Amino acid sequence: MSQQTVTLPVQGMTCAACAQRIEKVLNRLPxxxxxxxxxxxxxxxxxxxxxxxxxxxxxxxxKAGFAVPEASLQLAVSGMTCVACAQRIEKVLNRLPxxxxxxxxxxxxxxxxxxxxxLQADAVIAAIRRAGYDAxxxxxxxxxxxxxxxxxxxxxLAWFGLSLLLTxxxxxxxxxxxxxxxxxxxxxxxxxxxxxxxxQLLVGWRFYRGAWLALRGGxxxxxxxxxxxxxxxxxxxxxxxLGGRHDLYVYFEASTVIITLVLMGKLLEARAKRxxxxxxxxxxxxxxxxARVERDGQLLELAIAQLQAGDxxxxxxxxxxxxxxxxxxxxxxxxESLLTGESLPVERTVGDRVYAGTQNSGGMLKVRARSVxxxxxxxxxxxxxxxxQGSKAPIQALADRIAAVFVPAVLSIALLTFLLSGWxxxxxxxxxxxxxxxxxxxxxxxxxxxxxxxxxxxMGNGARxxxxxxxxxxxxxxxxxxxxxxxxxxxxxxxxxxxxxIVPLTAGDxxxxxxxxxxxxxxxxxxxxxxxxxxxxARQLPLAAVEGFAATIGKGVDATLPGVxxxxxxTPDWVLGEVPAAAQxxxxxxxxxxxxxxxxxxxxxxxxxxxxxxxSPQAVQRLAELGVKVAMLTGDKPETAATIAHQAGIGxxxxxxxxxxxxxxxxxxxxxxxxxxxxxxxxxxxxxxxxxxxxxxMGxxxxxxxxxxxxxxxxxxxxxxxxxxxxxxxxxxxxxxxLFFAFVxxxxxxxxxxxxxxxxxxxxxxxxxxxVSVVSNSLLLRRWR
Numbered sequence: 001m002s003q004q005t006v007t008l009p010v011q012g013m014t015c016a017a018c019a020q021r022i023e024k025v026l027n028r029l030p031x032x033x034x035x036x037x038x039x040x041x042x043x044x045x046x047x048x049x050x051x052x053x054x055x056x057x058x059x060x061x062x063k064a065g066f067a068v069p070e071a072s073l074q075l076a077v078s079g080m081t082c083v084a085c086a087q088r089i090e091k092v093l094n095r096l097p098x099x100x101x102x103x104x105x106x107x108x109x110x111x112x113x114x115x116x117x118x119l120q121a122d123a124v125i126a127a128i129r130r131a132g133y134d135a136x137x138x139x140x141x142x143x144x145x146x147x148x149x150x151x152x153x154x155x156x157l158a159w160f161g162l163s164l165l166l167t168x169x170x171x172x173x174x175x176x177x178x179x180x181x182x183x184x185x186x187x188x189x190x191x192x193x194x195x196x197x198x199x200q201l202l203v204g205w206r207f208y209r210g211a212w213l214a215l216r217g218g219x220x221x222x223x224x225x226x227x228x229x230x231x232x233x234x235x236x237x238x239x240x241x242l243g244g245r246h247d248l249y250v251y252f253e254a255s256t257v258i259i260t261l262v263l264m265g266k267l268l269e270a271r272a273k274r275x276x277x278x279x280x281x282x283x284x285x286x287x288x289x290x291a292r293v294e295r296d297g298q299l300l301e302l303a304i305a306q307l308q309a310g311d312x313x314x315x316x317x318x319x320x321x322x323x324x325x326x327x328x329x330x331x332x333x334x335x336e337s338l339l340t341g342e343s344l345p346v347e348r349t350v351g352d353r354v355y356a357g358t359q360n361s362g363g364m365l366k367v368r369a370r371s372v373x374x375x376x377x378x379x380x381x382x383x384x385x386x387x388x389q390g391s392k393a394p395i396q397a398l399a400d401r402i403a404a405v406f407v408p409a410v411l412s413i414a415l416l417t418f419l420l421s422g423w424x425x426x427x428x429x430x431x432x433x434x435x436x437x438x439x440x441x442x443x444x445x446x447x448x449x450x451x452x453x454x455x456x457x458x459m460g461n462g463a464r465x466x467x468x469x470x471x472x473x474x475x476x477x478x479x480x481x482x483x484x485x486x487x488x489x490x491x492x493x494x495x496x497x498x499x500x501x502i503v504p505l506t507a508g509d510x511x512x513x514x515x516x517x518x519x520x521x522x523x524x525x526x527x528x529x530x531x532x533x534x535x536x537x538a539r540q541l542p543l544a545a546v547e548g549f550a551a552t553i554g555k556g557v558d559a560t561l562p563g564v565x566x567x568x569x570x571t572p573d574w575v576l577g578e579v580p581a582a583a584q585x586x587x588x589x590x591x592x593x594x595x596x597x598x599x600x601x602x603x604x605x606x607x608x609x610x611x612x613x614x615x616s617p618q619a620v621q622r623l624a625e626l627g628v629k630v631a632m633l634t635g636d637k638p639e640t641a642a643t644i645a646h647q648a649g650i651g652x653x654x655x656x657x658x659x660x661x662x663x664x665x666x667x668x669x670x671x672x673x674x675x676x677x678x679x680x681x682x683x684x685x686x687x688x689x690x691x692x693x694x695x696x697x698m699g700x701x702x703x704x705x706x707x708x709x710x711x712x713x714x715x716x717x718x719x720x721x722x723x724x725x726x727x728x729x730x731x732x733x734x735x736x737x738x739l740f741f742a743f744v745x746x747x748x749x750x751x752x753x754x755x756x757x758x759x760x761x762x763x764x765x766x767x768x769x770x771x772v773s774v775v776s777n778s779l780l781l782r783r784w785r
Contacts, residue, residue, distance in 0.1 A: 022066060032057070076136050229436040232439075287322065327349060461727065479691070494613055557569055577594070592610070697725075727784060
């Protein structure tokens with residue numbers, strides 16, 4: 001397999017060690033050879049396209065804790081008639097330098113990612129047009145998109161109405177063939193020619209155009225099958241009619257009915273596909289159309305598009321918030337369930353952050369807008385869900401490989417059917433009909449819709465319940481898990497530890513020790529640091545500035561405090577070189593212990609305790625029922641970890657683990673054949689997250705790092721992780737059902753058509769029904785709870 005090369009810019013590297021870290025992460029991927037330069041802040045990557053793509057490479061760098069600045073385009077693509085069209089466009093786009101494109105036949109969209117500044121939208125659209133299709137930038141205006149979709153649907157409905165009107169007179173002809181005399185002749189042949197020709201050449205012109213564009217681009221799609229099949233029937237019948245050959249049959253009804261049924265199938269398919277996008281519509285519906293704004297002492301009602309950051313927005317009882325912002329006055333109870341997954345209303349007052357899409361269930365607020373329009377948290381979630389719905393699951397690779405050779409194979413079978421039938425039956429007109437039936441029954445639409453429709457409905461259902469899958473790959477991997485690795489703080493526990501004890505190790509002032517510890521932790525985001533700072537704030541202790549600050553991941557921090565000396569705060573063995581006896585009772589009580597030293601001399605122990613989430617034991621039990629084992633990897637001491645693990649019902653615990661130790665342990669489990677998931681914060685656990693098969697982030701509202709993990713649980717509860725696995729398994733079950741039915745349909749239909757046991761009209765009806773049935777089966781996922 002020929003190698004491809006891409007150079008990606010990398011942000012966030014602070015030293016050569018960062019470049020080495022990224023290089024190791026990339027080189028662990030199958031088929032990848034990477035060279036990362038700290039000087040140029042870039043990664044040159046050679047990869048096997050059969051094993052990796054640019055999206056996976058970017059994802060690996062992101063999991064390592066760094067960023068690949070990129071630009072992206074969301075395009076609305078027109079002209080696709082089957083999955084082969086989507087594959088053709090995808091191949092064309094992925095040949096552009098550094099481009100990672102995914103074309104979704106179900107949503108008729110293309111998601112294109114490329115290094116920032118390397119490409120323009122016009123170049124991408126031009127490439128699609130050269131391939132024989134058309135594309136436009138997808139609008140963020142949902143009303144505009146809906147109006148455009150309605151216009152397109154109405155045009156298609158009008159063409160179908162014309163086709164149906166011209167086809168109805170052939171019903172009598174079909175009745176005579178099926179249940180009457182078994183002969184043609186109810187309609188005069190010249191009338192049949194007059195009715196069938198507009199259907200074939202006007203209504204069916206789309207198939208000729210699509211077939212020509214596909215063949216010009218070196219591909220073959222459904223249009224080729226329909227155009228060739230109906231043209232054979234119509235041309236034969238026209239030649240017989242105009243030549244006055246009354247001794248031969250005509251098959252005008254076959255060509256007209258097939259075209260009409262194909263159009264009907266496309267209409268039903270489009271109507272069903274619109275329902276699969278219901279998640280996006282329901283999320284967009286959370287945003288109100290107008291908002292009350294106080295400007296210059298006047299109360300104005302403005303459209304959402306007119307709002308600006310800094311506006312003072314009035315939110316009354318029963319209204320939804322239109323902006324992300326901070327409460328400046330008032331008090332209210334907000335329902336944030338559709339945005340965060342939190343089922344209970346929450347109270348918000350002055351100084352609290354609030355978000356667009358949440359509903360005021362009681363009270364009134366004045367909110368200072370910080371983010372408006374496309375910059376709100378709700379808009380970010382909509383974009384994330386839309387992009388995830390358009391992604392491909394690995395299971396679709398089989399369908400894609402088959403679709404790539406499907407149409408050429410069908411054309412070969414149809415030709416062979418024509419030659420063998422004509423030779424064996426000595427009836428070339430009947431041989432034509434057998435070949436037409438093969439061409440019509442073999443539409444690959446059902447195959448192309450099997451995976452994306454189920455992915456759209458499954459991910460949409462999850463989004464409505466606060467479970468956001470980053471892409472379809474994460475959806476599939478979540479369904480296949482054997483082992484879930486959890487951290488302790490913020491996952492099994494509430495994540496807000498409190499300082500409970502200060503144990504002296506020498507003579508001194510307890511308040512002074514706490515002030516020193518807080519000075520070291522100021523500015524830190526870790527929950528333990530926040531607990532120390534909160535305790536110092538409660539005692540109104542001043543925070544002095546430190547110098548020469550240094551942090552050791554997984555161990556602690558040290559710095560120089562002017563006038564005091566070199567201070568160090570962290571795990572007792574790291575700070576003191578040993579664990580003092582005074583720490584043992586604290587560990588036995590399930591507390592986390594930090595040691596404080598001054599110029600190498602022990603000062604005190606700080607004990608912090610975090611409460612177990614009430615739902616954690618239930619979540620562990622539910623995961624066990626799903627066949628997923630839970631293990632804990634934590635940097636805490638064995639005593640603390642064992643206490644929390646016992647309370648949660650977890651049997652396997654690995655304590656005292658550094659970030660590198662966690663990643664090594666995950667790889668060890670994977671070497672045993674286990675598929676491993678990791679729950680972490682996406683920063684301190686970056687090595688472990690990069691090593692895991694799928695990673696989860698837990699949080700709520702704006703605290704959720706949507707880009708930090710494969711799956712984001714908007715409501716920070718391990719119980720919802722079990723729901724995410726259940727949903728992913730239900731979705732994968734639907735995908736397998738759809739693929740089975742699509743394969744069986746073709747495996748049974750093509751031989752029957754080749755043997756002359758399937759009338760072309762019935763083949764056309766079956767082809768239309770197959771696509772609709774696959775989409776309808778996917779829609780059953782909407783009932784998942």
